[in-house]
Amino acid sequence: MYYAEIRVMYKKGVLDPQGQAVKGALHHLGFSKVNDVSIGRVIFLKLEAQSKEEAQKTVREMCESLLANPVIEDFTYTIMEEEK
Amino acid sequence: MYYAEIRVMYKKGVLDPQGQAVKGALHHLGFSKVNDVSIGRVIFLKLEAQSKEEAQKTVREMCESLLANPVIEDFTYTIMEEEK
Secondary structure, three states: OEEEEEEEEEOOOOOOHHHHHHHHHHHHOOOOOEEEEEEEEEEEEEEOOOOHHHHHHHHHHHHHHHHOOOOOEEEEEEEEEOOO | OEEEEEEEEEOOOOOOHHHHHHHHHHHHOOOOOEEEEEEEEEEEEEEOOOOHHHHHHHHHHHHHHHHOOOOOEEEEEEEEEOOO
16 A cells, blocks of 8 residues: 655646635735745545556646646656555 | 745645646546646745745745635745855
């Protein structure tokens, strides 16, 4: 059994309205020394696989087919094996 | 200058409809060996502070006042200093 942590973020240059809104709200609350706020999704999941390579392949396929929009988003992931 | 990576997830036991919907969609796409899908937000930001401790204090305050809903969400964060 493997655990995957997947992070999906906007590609550089893509407008991040949520990030800008949060930055504005933080400034409004007095946190004026904050900059470059960007917001994405983090996905945790458990996955049965024969090997770490198979788990990585499956995670990449899931990201490319559903979890990330390849036009405007990039994804990164880390995979850990469950301790026996 | 410091970089903060903040992760905001539902507390254990709180229903995660988005996670369940994604799990169902992944199963529908043939990724049947996936379980326990949970989805949260990841926030990256830059922050001016005199010390790492001050940066941590500010990040905690921002999470408690805006970035996370303390009733249903937990937050974790990592802080790195910008290389000079």
